[in-house]
Each structure stands twice: as structure tokens, then as C-alpha cells.
Amino acid sequence: MVKRWIFRIVFSLCAILFLAYLGDYLVITLAIHRGRSAYGSVQVNQYLAVPLKGGKTEFDFQGTQATTCSNSLFPQMGFQPCWWLRRHTEKREDI
DSSP, X not given: OHHXXXXXXXXXXXXXXXXXXXXXXXXXXXXXXXXXXXXXXXXXXXXXXXEOGGGOEEEEEEEEEXXXXXXXXXXXXXXXXXHHHHHOOEEEEEO
């Protein structure tokens, strides 16, 4: 009896997540076809992380780059969502 309820809850959560992603995809696809702005741009600071002796790391600023993002809840069309990218404006590249 308990296993059945757990299965129903997990299945329902997966179905809700799938429907949310599908709805998000349909909204961004319709926006593209109607000529609306489905994409945005966020300025991202890029840093190069260089390991030094003694376990320390030196960060070298590489510049700022405009990064394309999607106006959606989930990553769509190969782009990160703009709401997430605005909160993560620093990109670190390790050597």
C-alpha cells in the first residue's frame, strides 16, 4: 500500500515537471514564430583561474562578454534562462 502511494507521488511529480518543461518550450516556440523577443542578453565577466605554488589560485580578468539567454523557466534552444544567468554573471575558466 505504501509503495503504491510513493509510486503515485513520484510519477505525479515527474509528470508535472515534464508538463512544465513542455509548456515552457511551447511558449518560447510560439514567441519565436510570432516575432516576439524570446531571447535576451546578459553581460558576463570572464575570469581565468591559474593555479600557483602553495595551492593558491590567481584570477585574471579576461573581460566582459554579452551572453545570449532565453526568456524561459528552463534552458531552451541551447541557451541558459535569463533569470539564472543574471544571478551568475561571473564565468570561471580553470587551466
